[in-house]
Amino acid sequence: MTAQSSISKTTRRLWKSAQLYIGFHTDPLGNVRNQPKVWPPKNANAKIHSDQMVQEAFLEVRAEDRSTTRDVQIKLQPDKIVLRRDSDDIGWEGIVVEDDSVAIRVNGTWVRIKVDGAITRETDDDTTYIEADGSILKMTEYVEAMMSGDGVELSRRTPDNIAAITEDGVVARSKDR
Known part of the structure; x- marks a missing residue:
């Protein structure tokens, strides 16, 4: 038995779909919205805006089985990538990937590993x-x-x-x- 086939037999499906979105936090005049206007971009292509308080690109990854796994939101920012999901007893709550470090939040504790x-x-x-x-x-x-x-x-x-x-x-x- 090869390593690949043994891994395939033990792997369970966690994720079922992913959708890219753009969230607009301000209107065309620059006024802050109460709720961001969110929609999927054409051709699944989104620019990463320099100010995430104005506009942000993010990916919603849906869990296959929500009783054992939570949906994940991946925020694409100009200086980092942020993964977040609702807090519970399943595991990690957030991951922040920057150029010089990776930080993980588990049960209210942050662990950061630098370069x-x-x-x-x-x-x-x-x-x-x-x-x-x-x-x-x-x-x-x-x-x-x-x-x-x-x-x-x-x-x-x-x-x-x-x-x-x-x-x-x-x-x-x-x-x-």
Whole structure:
């Protein structure tokens, strides 16, 4: 059995149709509409406008089975491509593809991967950075913690104190008020 035939047997159909649309958010005089005027372009060809608040091109991808998969909207913008779908327990809510990064939103958490391999994980309560050199920085309302990429240095800073492990030893101090 070839790899292609084994993949084909395990793949299930998720999507059934796709339609390109143009949404006009302003009227010909430049006034903002309450609801955008939306229609499919002729020949399925749409210009990507420089201001998506005036006009936007997007693709609606319909799910085969809406009980297991949500429809996806793909917004085509001059500086990025945005995939979005309604939030639920199925999986991702949004994906933003830019020239230098890809960001994914899952269950309210954003994960961004930059071109150099750095990763950022951001929630309402905390942010974690994994830098390209492997160093890690965790920031919350109460603490900031860091570990160097080689694991040699560690530090923790709170409103009241700072502690660090370095090649030179251990430092722990209360902050002067």
